[in-house]
Structure formats: structure tokens, C-alpha cells
Amino acid sequence: MYDFDTPAPRAGTGAIKWDILGPAFGNSQALPFWIADSDYRSPPELVEALRDAAARCVFGYNEPGRSYFEAVRGWFSRRHGWEVDPEWIIPSTGVVSEIANVVRCFSKKGDKVIIQTPVYDPFGKVIEAAGRVVVKNELLGSAASGYTMDFEDLEAKLREGAAMLILCSPHNPVGRVWTPEEVRRVAELCREYGALLVSDEIHFDIMIGGSRHFTAGLAGTPENLILLSAPSKTFSVAGLKCSNTIVPDPVLRKKLRDWQEARHIETPNNLGLVACEAAYTHGAAWCDEQNEYLTGSAGIVRDFLRERLPEVPVAELQGTYLMWFDMTASGATSHELMEAMAKTGAALNDGLRYGAEHHMRLNIACPRAQLLRGLEAIAEGYERARKR
Ligand SMILES: Cc1ncc(COP(=O)(O)O)c(C=O)c1O
Structure with missing residues (x-):
């Protein structure tokens, strides 16, 4: 049994989530439920591998070796049922920076790039920063009814011509795990209309309530x-x-590799490679237990809201550790809600950032005690902000 109940020491360590609460929310004592990282410790097997690497006391130029590619291949095969040829794997230094590279490498200025809103905001930012045009294929539904894709609108937008679509799978912030039918349909439409499918599957292992991820692979x-x-x-x-x-x-692959080589875009740092290899070699049991823990936490949030704020629908969490609330019934703006909750002690992400006024995103990847205190602060802040 792994321990998710003991908080990791983060305040005062440079952790963005903890250390800029004052400037970002006006309350340095609020509990953070915003930035998408976790507040318990990483798997001990992974930490041990990092300790061993540090004990070698040298950090020169490295590159990923066979064991690295084998670990990634094995994880995709065992966890996601996709047989990846190690040749296909390009280690990179972050998903967002790599999406920015892909956008610039495979489209030209003025090209259209489709995203499915409300969605993780850096997608739109890197597209616009590259001088490409964001085209929104808005999700259908709501937190109360559940979200689905608008395929009719998607097809119309692809027909008008788009260089690529960035799929968020599982979806941040609405928490959907797309079904095999949905993923296949997106992939087929992209192929039919000649758009590249760029599938961001960074959350693909975080499965709630027994959901199963279907990779675009x-x-x-x-x-x-x-x-x-x-x-x-x-x-x-x-x-x-x-x-x-x-x-x-x-x-x-050759196009992307050449593009990156020409710009001296390099492989991840040594410790990142060690962590990835250790996680994908030894992390399965920890990952399963984390999914159970998060499933329990998501249930606690759902029950709490049902009882204390029944007018606030929460989207069913299928994947990711990010929960999505609709606070329209308060009559308050997102800004007023955020401000009130920060004052009562909970720092959440404003849904406006992803394109949805009156919505809030709650990161539940923390010890339960922290979550429970946060829920009380959310309820109190909501009551203070409520206008009707
Ligand atoms: C969908 C999605 N993609 C990418 C990222 C960030 O990835 P990275 O830190 O590797 O750039 C996040 C972080 O929240 C995310 O939710």
C-alpha cells in the first residue's frame, strides 16, 4: 500500500502551486487546488532511481539509451495496448513546448488549428503565438449533463480547411475519457479532410472509476x-x-526530427530520463493505487457538493485529477467566485481561462485532509459570493 495521505513538503520549495498564492490569489495562506501537479510524494521506486543517479555525482551530457525506449514501449504496450516501435519515440522536454514545435513544423502562418473548447488554455496560446488561427469546435453539453463532441461542427470546420486538430484525451478540464468510437471518428475525420491529428494524452494513465483510456494510436x-x-x-x-x-x-517523423535538429532542440535532462524510465518500469502498482485514491476523492467531492451546494453541478470525472464545476447558479462572475473562495482559503482555476464563465476547475491530487479543508472553504466562499 502506497501513502497518498501524507503531504509532500512543498511550501517554500519554489513550487509554483504553493509559493505564489499571495500574488496570484491575494491570500498566501489559501490551500492550492490550481496548477496540475500533486501534493503527495512520487513513487518510492522512482525517487530511489533518482537517488541512485544523483549518487553518481556527475551530470554530463546523456542521451536516452535502449532501456529508456524499452520502458516507454513496454508501458504503452501493457497499459494502453498499443505496440509502439521504439523508432517512433522522440523524447521531448514537455508536452506544451512540443505542441508548439509541432504547430510550427506542420503548418504555416495563417493556417487554421482546431481545438475543442473549453480546453487547456496553452493550446490556444501556442497556436496564436505562432501566427496560426484558432478554430473552436465547442464541446456539447454541460457539467450537469456531461460533455460530448460536436461532430457535425467538427466536420464543417475540417471541410473549410484546417492544418491540424489538437485533441485533449483525456480532456482537461471537463474530465472526459473519450470512447473508442469518439477517438476513431475524430481520427477518421482528420484523415478524410487532410488534417494532422495531434493527440495530447498527457493524462492517459489517470483513470477514475474504472474508466479505460483509448489511445489515438x-x-x-x-x-x-x-x-x-x-x-x-x-x-x-x-x-x-x-x-x-x-x-x-x-x-x-523525419520532418519533425529535422525541424528540431535545425533548432538545436534537445532531449530531456538526465534526471527526467531516469524518472520516466523508472516510472514506466516500476510504476504500475503505484499508478493503480493512485487511481483508486483519486476515485475515492472524486466521490467525496461529488457527495459534498450534492449535500452542501446542490445547485452546483460537477462534471462526472472519468479521467485526469481535475474536476469541473458549473457555478452559474450563484449569479456571481467567475472573478467574484474566485476571489471569494481564495479569501475563505481555496485557490482554484477560473474556468474563464479555458473559455467557460462561471466554471471552476479543482485539482484533487492531494491528501484527503487537504481536500476536505478545501471543500469547506469552497462552500463558504460560494455562499459569500452568491447573489441569488
Ligand atoms: C492537457 C495538458 N497538456 C499538457 C500539459 C502540460 O504539459 P508539460 O508540462 O509537459 O508542458 C498539461 C498540464 O496541465 C495538460 O493538462
Whole structure:
């Protein structure tokens, strides 16, 4: 049994989530439920591998070796049922920076890039920063009814011409794990209209309530796919900057490799590689237990809201550790809600950031005691902000 109840020491360590609460929320004593990393310790097997690496006392230039590629291949095979040829794997230093590379490498200025809103905000930012045009394919539904994809609108937007679609799978912030049918349909539509499918699967191991992730790697359109994932969310090693870009098609792969080489974009740092290899070699049991823990925590949040704030629907959490609330019934703006909750002691992400006014995103990857205190602060802040 692994321990998710003991908080990791984070305040005062440079952790963004903890150390800029004052400037970001006006209350340095609030509990943080915003930035998507975890507040319990990473798996002991992973920490041990990092200790061993540090004990060698040298940190020169390294590159990922055979054992690294084998670990990534094995994880995709065992956990996701996708047989990845090690050749296809391009180790990278972060999913967002790699999406920015992919956007610039595979489209030109003025091209359209589709995203499915409300969605993780850096997608839109890197597209616009590259001089490409964001096209929104809004999700259908709501926190109360559940979210689905609007395929009719998607097809119309693809028909008008788009260089690529960035899929968020599982979806941050609405917490959906897309079904095999949904993923296949997206992949097929992209292929039909000649758009590249860029699938961000960074949250693919965080499965709630027995959900099963279906990777775009199994959708049957490998010639059209660039998939990005990482151990960073699952094992809380985001600060080690190690992700993997999987490109099955040799032509796309060569193009990306050449593009990166020309810009001297390098492989992850030594400790990131060690952490990824250890996580994917020894982390399965820890990952399963974390999923059980998070499933329990998601249930606690759901029951708490039902009892204390019944007018606030929460989206069913299927994947990720990010919960999505609709606080429209308060009559308050997102800003007023955020401010009130920060004052009563809970720092959440404002849904406006992802494109949805009156919504809030709650990160539940923390010890239960912290979550329970946060829920009380959320309820109190909500009551203070409520206008009707
Ligand atoms: C969907 C999604 N992609 C990417 C990232 C960030 O990835 P990285 O730190 O590797 O850039 C996040 C972090 O929250 C995320 O939710």
C-alpha cells in the first residue's frame, strides 16, 4: 500500500502551486487546488532511481539509451495496448513546448488549428503565438449533463480547411475519457479532410472509476498522427521536463526530427530520463493505487457538493485529477467566485481561462485532509459570493 495521505513538503520549495498564492490569489495562506501537479510524494521506486543517479555525482551530457525506449514501449504496450516501435519515440522536454514545435513544423502562418473548447488554455496560446488561427469546435453539453463532441461542427470546420486538430484525451478540464468510437471518428475525420491529428494524452494513465483510456494510436490512422504523452502528471514529475512524442509515420517523423535538429532542440535532462524510465518500469502498482485514491476523492467531492451546494453541478470525472464545476447558479462572475473562495482559503482555476464563465476547475491530487479543508472553504466562499 502506497501513502497518498501524507503531504509532500512543498511550501517554500519554489513550487509554483504553493509559493505564489499571495500574488496570484491575494491570500498566501489559501490551500492550492490550481496548477496540475500533486501534493503527495512520487513513487518510492522512482525517487530511489533518482537517488541512485544523483549518487553518481556527475551530470554530463546523456542521451536516452535502449532501456529508456524499452520502458516507454513496454508501458504503452501493457497499459494502453498499443505496440509502439521504439523508432517512433522522440523524447521531448514537455508536452506544451512540443505542441508548439509541432504547430510550427506542420503548418504555416495563417493556417487554421482546431481545438475543442473549453480546453487547456496553452493550446490556444501556442497556436496564436505562432501566427496560426484558432478554430473552436465547442464541446456539447454541460457539467450537469456531461460533455460530448460536436461532430457535425467538427466536420464543417475540417471541410473549410484546417492544418491540424489538437485533441485533449483525456480532456482537461471537463474530465472526459473519450470512447473508442469518439477517438476513431475524430481520427477518421482528420484523415478524410487532410488534417494532422495531434493527440495530447498527457493524462492517459489517470483513470477514475474504472474508466479505460483509448489511445489515438489504436484509431487506425497512424499516417496522420502525432501523439504526445509523459509520466509527468501521473507520477508528479512535471518539473523534470521529460515527455515523449510518438510519430509512427516515417515521413512526418523525419520532418519533425529535422525541424528540431535545425533548432538545436534537445532531449530531456538526465534526471527526467531516469524518472520516466523508472516510472514506466516500476510504476504500475503505484499508478493503480493512485487511481483508486483519486476515485475515492472524486466521490467525496461529488457527495459534498450534492449535500452542501446542490445547485452546483460537477462534471462526472472519468479521467485526469481535475474536476469541473458549473457555478452559474450563484449569479456571481467567475472573478467574484474566485476571489471569494481564495479569501475563505481555496485557490482554484477560473474556468474563464479555458473559455467557460462561471466554471471552476479543482485539482484533487492531494491528501484527503487537504481536500476536505478545501471543500469547506469552497462552500463558504460560494455562499459569500452568491447573489441569488
Ligand atoms: C492537457 C495538458 N497538456 C499538457 C500539459 C502540460 O504539459 P508539460 O508540462 O509537459 O508542458 C498539461 C498540464 O496541465 C495538460 O493538462
